[in-house]
Amino acid sequence: MYDVIIIGCGIVGASTAYELSKYQLKTLVLEAEDDISLGQTKANSAIMHAGYDPEPGTLMAKLNVEGAELCKELCQKLSVHYHQIGSLVVAFAEDELPTLQELLERGQQNGVKDLRIIDQAELREMEPNLSQEALAALWAPTAAVINPWELCIALGETAVVNGVELSLNQRVQNIEAITGGYRITTETDSFETRFVFNAAGVHSDLIHNLVAEPSFKITPNRGEYFLLDKSEGNVVNTVVFQCPSKVGKGVLVSPTVYGNLIVGPNSEAVPTEELDTGLDTANTAAGMEQVAELAKRSVPDLNLRQSIRNFSGVRANSTASDFIIQEAAPGFIDLAGIKSPGLTSAPAIAKYGINLLEEAVGEQFVEKAGFIDERQHVIFQNLTLAEKNQLIKEQPDYGRVICRCETITEGEIRAAAHSPIPPVSVDGIKRRCNTGMGRCQGGFCGPRVVEILADELGVSPLDIYQDRRGSFILEAATKEAEVTEHA
Ligand SMILES: Cc1cc2nc3c(=O)[nH]c(=O)nc-3n(C[C@H](O)[C@H](O)[C@H](O)COP(=O)(O)OP(=O)(O)OC[C@H]3O[C@@H](n4cnc5c(N)ncnc54)[C@H](O)[C@@H]3O)c2cc1C
Numbered sequence: 001m002y003d004v005i006i007i008g009c010g011i012v013g014a015s016t017a018y019e020l021s022k023y024q025l026k027t028l029v030l031e032a033e034d035d036i037s038l039g040q041t042k043a044n045s046a047i048m049h050a051g052y053d054p055e056p057g058t059l060m061a062k063l064n065v066e067g068a069e070l071c072k073e074l075c076q077k078l079s080v081h082y083h084q085i086g087s088l089v090v091a092f093a094e095d096e097l098p099t100l101q102e103l104l105e106r107g108q109q110n111g112v113k114d115l116r117i118i119d120q121a122e123l124r125e126m127e128p129n130l131s132q133e134a135l136a137a138l139w140a141p142t143a144a145v146i147n148p149w150e151l152c153i154a155l156g157e158t159a160v161v162n163g164v165e166l167s168l169n170q171r172v173q174n175i176e177a178i179t180g181g182y183r184i185t186t187e188t189d190s191f192e193t194r195f196v197f198n199a200a201g202v203h204s205d206l207i208h209n210l211v212a213e214p215s216f217k218i219t220p221n222r223g224e225y226f227l228l229d230k231s232e233g234n235v236v237n238t239v240v241f242q243c244p245s246k247v248g249k250g251v252l253v254s255p256t257v258y259g260n261l262i263v264g265p266n267s268e269a270v271p272t273e274e275l276d277t278g279l280d281t282a283n284t285a286a287g288m289e290q291v292a293e294l295a296k297r298s299v300p301d302l303n304l305r306q307s308i309r310n311f312s313g314v315r316a317n318s319t320a321s322d323f324i325i326q327e328a329a330p331g332f333i334d335l336a337g338i339k340s341p342g343l344t345s346a347p348a349i350a351k352y353g354i355n356l357l358e359e360a361v362g363e364q365f366v367e368k369a370g371f372i373d374e375r376q377h378v379i380f381q382n383l384t385l386a387e388k389n390q391l392i393k394e395q396p397d398y399g400r401v402i403c404r405c406e407t408i409t410e411g412e413i414r415a416a417a418h419s420p421i422p423p424v425s426v427d428g429i430k431r432r433c434n435t436g437m438g439r440c441q442g443g444f445c446g447p448r449v450v451e452i453l454a455d456e457l458g459v460s461p462l463d464i465y466q467d468r469r470g471s472f473i474l475e476a477a478t479k480e481a482e483v484t485e486h487a
């Protein structure tokens with residue numbers, strides 16, 4: 001029997017696994033997909049919010065501010081990209097100015113440091129490409145940008161290195177109470193555990209309903225984005241938000257941690273009723289037009305022709321206004337309805353949830369000796385020339401550049417294939433070492449990544465997926481097709 005099973009491995013499940021791996025506990029993570037971080041954690045704005053948005057006194061306010069501090073430390077310890085570029089909430093009309101003051105006061109009550117309102121002159125100096133209509137802004141220097149899946153994978157890998165078990169392709173379908181805990185059933189297996197964390201994101205209401213009366217509902221909401229080429233990455237220097245208003249929260253324009261520009265998101269309801277329903281993450285023409293129009297309010301000369309990728313993410317909005325962190329049944333903790341700022345808050349959500357469990361079951365978990373709180377991750381292009389030469393001498397694979405846009409070497413791809421949570425798809429490799437993230441979006445390196453991954457997995461290139469299970473890239477030519485082609 002396991003001590004703890006975590007259902008779902010997005011940033012909340014991975015943070016909980018990382019935190020639990022510090023204790024003498026037998027912990028298992030069950031994830032429905034063939035990799036971790038494929039839910040909301042994969043597709044969002046990637047902002048470490050400073051913490052002026054949530055209502056004071058809510059869990060969101062407390063955990064946002066605590067989480068922002070913890071994320072900063074974790075990114076440093078676990079070798080995850082983190083750029084503290086600060087954020088601006090910009091007022092474009094006189095009637096938006098009181099909102100800046102409200103957000104300032106809210107942030108101060110929440111304990112956000114160094115917030116202040118800046119006037120038009122200072123704003124123009126900081127962001128010369130902003131609309132001439134920009135009047136003033138709330139400046140939050142503690143806000144930052146990260147790569148969300150990189151942090152999730154770093155936390156998941158560290159948990160695994162410290163003894164947590166991770167089982168992929170395990171979609172939880174049923175949970176029954178048994179003596180001393182729960183039996184959790186997936187499509188293929190069943191597992192017994194004393195305690196459970198429900199970190200199933202958009203499906204966290206359905207998992208809750210397997211053990212308790214329905215008390216909340218997830219109301220999924222899609223946000224669409226443009227990702228622009230690095231040539232546009234310095235159009236703004238900070239995360240530029242618009243003032244939230246009656247008509248919506250506006251969209252942001254921000255540099256990414258890799259120097260691209262991200263523009264979005266809008267907000268659209270998405271239906272999901274069943275545990276096995278896939279979420280609709282398609283981009284829509286109407287959605288993209290809406291994002292473009294709103295973003296040009298901030299930066300009128302935005303060059304969306306430099307878009308290299310569109311994507312969307314689905315928010316786990318819920319019928320509750322706050323995060324839902326509660327004991328749903330004895331020893332069963334919901335970490336549910338974790339919408340924005342959930343990425344920022346996740347490490348604090350994990351600590352809070354574990355404390356709640358300890359209190360609820362009247363047990364103090366015992367820390368284990370030898371916890372490894374670091375992650376080695378070679379990024380070839382960040383090495384000095386001498387370090388590069390030395391590495392190539394020792395491992396010649398690092399001398400072959402596969403992804404030309406991002407300068408990623410074969411050595412990094414092969415190292416990713418041997419990482420503690422080995423990827424099984426081309427995008428899994430991308431999430432670990434950045435291949436295909438550049439202007440060509442994998443057009444050049446994709447076929448080589450397929451070959452290398454097939455070699456590492458000992459399978460045919462025909463068996464390699466682009467991303468989720470079944471998304472095959474290559475198809476064997478049939479005799480008939482070959483004949484037609486050569487005719
Ligand atoms: C458009 C958008 C923009 C956002 N921007 C920001 C931002 O800038 N900053 C910020 O702080 N937050 C932001 N967020 C919020 C943030 O992304 C989420 O709060 C966070 O990723 C939630 O993580 P999670 O682990 O709870 O959920 P998820 O990442 O969705 O993970 C849930 C996991 O559970 C798995 N799962 C589901 N059902 C089952 C099952 N039955 N059995 C097993 N596994 C299951 C899923 O496959 C998934 O891997 C944004 C969200 C969106 C969508």
